[in-house]
Amino acid sequence: MKENKAAGKSFSFSSCRAVISSPAHTVLRHHLLLSIKLKLSWSRCYCQTPALLQSINHKPPHGHGINAQDSQTELYISSSSRWTELNKRYQLSAKHAPQTRQKNRSFGLKAPSFVLLLTLRISVSLRMSASLWVWRLLAVWTLLAVSSSQRNGLNAVDFSQRFGNALPSLSRPANASQIFYGVMFDAGSTGTRIHVYTFIQKEPDGLPVLDNEMFHSMKPGLSAYADIPEIAGHTVRQLLRVAKKTVPPVEWKRTPLVFRATAGLRLLSPAKAHALLEEVQDVFDESPFYVPPDSVSIMNGTNEGILAWVTVNFLTGRLNRDTQKTVGILDLGGGSTQITFLPKSKKTIESAPADYIVRFDMFNSTHKLYTHSYLGNGIKAARLSALGALGSDGLEKKVFKTSCLPKKHTGEFSFGGFSYHVSGVTNGVTGFKACYQEMLKVVKGIINQPHELKDSSTFYAFSYYFDHAVEAGLIDESRGGAVKIRDFRKRAKEVCNRPSKRSQLNPFLCMDLTYIVCLLKDGFGFKESTVLQLTKKVRNVETSWALGAAIYHFQKFRIH
Numbered sequence: 001m002k003e004n005k006a007a008g009k010s011f012s013f014s015s016c017r018a019v020i021s022s023p024a025h026t027v028l029r030h031h032l033l034l035s036i037k038l039k040l041s042w043s044r045c046y047c048q049t050p051a052l053l054q055s056i057n058h059k060p061p062h063g064h065g066i067n068a069q070d071s072q073t074e075l076y077i078s079s080s081s082r083w084t085e086l087n088k089r090y091q092l093s094a095k096h097a098p099q100t101r102q103k104n105r106s107f108g109l110k111a112p113s114f115v116l117l118l119t120l121r122i123s124v125s126l127r128m129s130a131s132l133w134v135w136r137l138l139a140v141w142t143l144l145a146v147s148s149s150q151r152n153g154l155n156a157v158d159f160s161q162r163f164g165n166a167l168p169s170l171s172r173p174a175n176a177s178q179i180f181y182g183v184m185f186d187a188g189s190t191g192t193r194i195h196v197y198t199f200i201q202k203e204p205d206g207l208p209v210l211d212n213e214m215f216h217s218m219k220p221g222l223s224a225y226a227d228i229p230e231i232a233g234h235t236v237r238q239l240l241r242v243a244k245k246t247v248p249p250v251e252w253k254r255t256p257l258v259f260r261a262t263a264g265l266r267l268l269s270p271a272k273a274h275a276l277l278e279e280v281q282d283v284f285d286e287s288p289f290y291v292p293p294d295s296v297s298i299m300n301g302t303n304e305g306i307l308a309w310v311t312v313n314f315l316t317g318r319l320n321r322d323t324q325k326t327v328g329i330l331d332l333g334g335g336s337t338q339i340t341f342l343p344k345s346k347k348t349i350e351s352a353p354a355d356y357i358v359r360f361d362m363f364n365s366t367h368k369l370y371t372h373s374y375l376g377n378g379i380k381a382a383r384l385s386a387l388g389a390l391g392s393d394g395l396e397k398k399v400f401k402t403s404c405l406p407k408k409h410t411g412e413f414s415f416g417g418f419s420y421h422v423s424g425v426t427n428g429v430t431g432f433k434a435c436y437q438e439m440l441k442v443v444k445g446i447i448n449q450p451h452e453l454k455d456s457s458t459f460y461a462f463s464y465y466f467d468h469a470v471e472a473g474l475i476d477e478s479r480g481g482a483v484k485i486r487d488f489r490k491r492a493k494e495v496c497n498r499p500s501k502r503s504q505l506n507p508f509l510c511m512d513l514t515y516i517v518c519l520l521k522d523g524f525g526f527k528e529s530t531v532l533q534l535t536k537k538v539r540n541v542e543t544s545w546a547l548g549a550a551i552y553h554f555q556k557f558r559i560h
């Protein structure tokens with residue numbers, strides 16, 4: 001809770017005065033720079049990247065986007081009685097307001113400085129004395145700034161202090177006494193997503209309840225904009241609209257925004273990743289939400305694995321009970337893959353590489369987990385590895401061949417902002433066996449085999465494990481389900497050896513299913529009889545590291 005105290009520093013009148021007393025030219029310069037930057041970004045965006053427009057209008061893949069459940073949420077949140085109720089509830093004093101970064105422009109500053117800028121423009125166009133107008137309007141602006149800063153201060157409360165312990169409950173109580181929100185951005189290698197979580201605090205010192213999640217995603221991932229970072233900012237700005245729609249304006253100033261990037265940015269050069277993060281930080285700083293310190297960063301793989309484990313065990317109600325009953329998780333992204341579980345056998349702990357065993361404290365207990373993130377073993381990165389296309393240049397002229405594609409197939413696929421030409425092997429062997437040998441190169445000697453996975457254990461698998469099981473017809477998209485690794489193998493064999501309509505729709509299905517089987521069996525060392533619980537959502541909340549990260553961020557449990 002130490003960090004929480006720091007984050008919840010009081011909002012003082014002196015910070016308000018500092019804003020007001022900033023010289024007029026600083027405000028002006030700020031606005032001019034901003035408008036120039038915006039114009040530049042927009043023109044570059046239109047001229048250079050028609051793909052952006054596509055990505056904005058992109059229809060999210062199955063199960064994504066604002067679905068029926070999301071629209072219900074909007075209705076629920078925007079009912080006017082609810083808003084009045086919310087307003088009444090927050091009768092808290094200004095001293096609880098979260099500290100806002102100096103760079104972060106508050107609503108109190110925005111409107112008056114806009115008036116000032118507008119007036120200056122009018123005065124120039126009317127050929128009036130600009131300095132006279134500046135001084136007149138500065139007075140008006142100062143008055144407005146004082147009143148709006150004070151107004152904002154009155155409604156603010158310290159979010160982090162009130163998060164306390166979170167319980168895995170998703171009920172929507174009729175007499176909810178406090179509602180608060182948290183916004184988590186997941187910048188993955190294949191897409192960027194926003195999760196807006198609504199929590200209810202029934203009693204001041206009681207345990208909050210996760211009430212709802214609003215989710216939206218945009219493709220491609222930000223790493224595709226490594227050379228045009230302005231567009232990363234635009235993507236985040238688009239997604240922020242979901243937060244603005246979901247969180248009532250009265251709550252914006254105390255609702256934290258957190259952004260975490262995964263494999264896509266980890267695989268970029270530090271300079272390119274930094275430029276993208278800077279764009280995101282700028283968008284956050286412009287936003288009316290609370291921007292805590294360290295709100296924009298690349299998350300490390302260990303945390304990614306642990307936080308997905310926290311999400312699943314939290315949502316399935318296992319975190320606050322006997323920790324021996326937790327379930328393991330398997331996450332398969334585009335760039336990386338994660339495995340996390342609570343080891344039962346000593347041998348697993350003793351034989352694992354030292355950095356695969358991680359301890360962390362949460363809800364007054366210490367957990368010792370086996371966790372690892374394999375960068376380059378996500379399903380799209382694995383395609384590149386198997387094709388021998390990783391790090392290759394002169395891509396326009398090259399065609400990468402594989403026995404995993406139908407013999408006569410020629411096509412291309414994109415990942416991380418690059419396009420790769422691919423084809424089947426016209427004169428060679430194709431099919432499951434040959435394909436398996438290609439995929440084996442991507443996992444053999446790379447993936448550690450935890451000792452106890454040879455016994456039966458319960459694992460939840462999501463992300464591309466889920467998506468491909470749906471595509472292969474192994475599970476129903478809306479219900480998910482239990483699938484044996486043997487079932488994945490059988491279906492991979494069918495798809496690879498007997499090309500059908502399904503493989504015509506997605507020529508990579510053979511390769512991707514074969515990789516999944518290879519990763520699970522020859523990578524992690526699971527038995528064919530192991531049952532995986534394939535899940536997209538638990539109680540209507542996305543199964544990903546994002547909820548765990550929200551809890552981690554606000555709860556501040558320790559990973560060591």
Ligand SMILES: O=c1ccn([C@@H]2O[C@H](COP(=O)(O)OP(=O)(O)O)[C@@H](O)[C@H]2O)c(=O)[nH]1
Nearest residue numbers: 188189190262263333334335336463464544
């Ligand atoms: O809230 C989320 C976040 C991700 N995904 C899935 O996760 C996979 C992609 O992972 P990502 O692009 O984040 O890859 P990474 O960067 O982790 O390698 C895709 O199947 C997504 O549909 C999901 O289902 N829900």
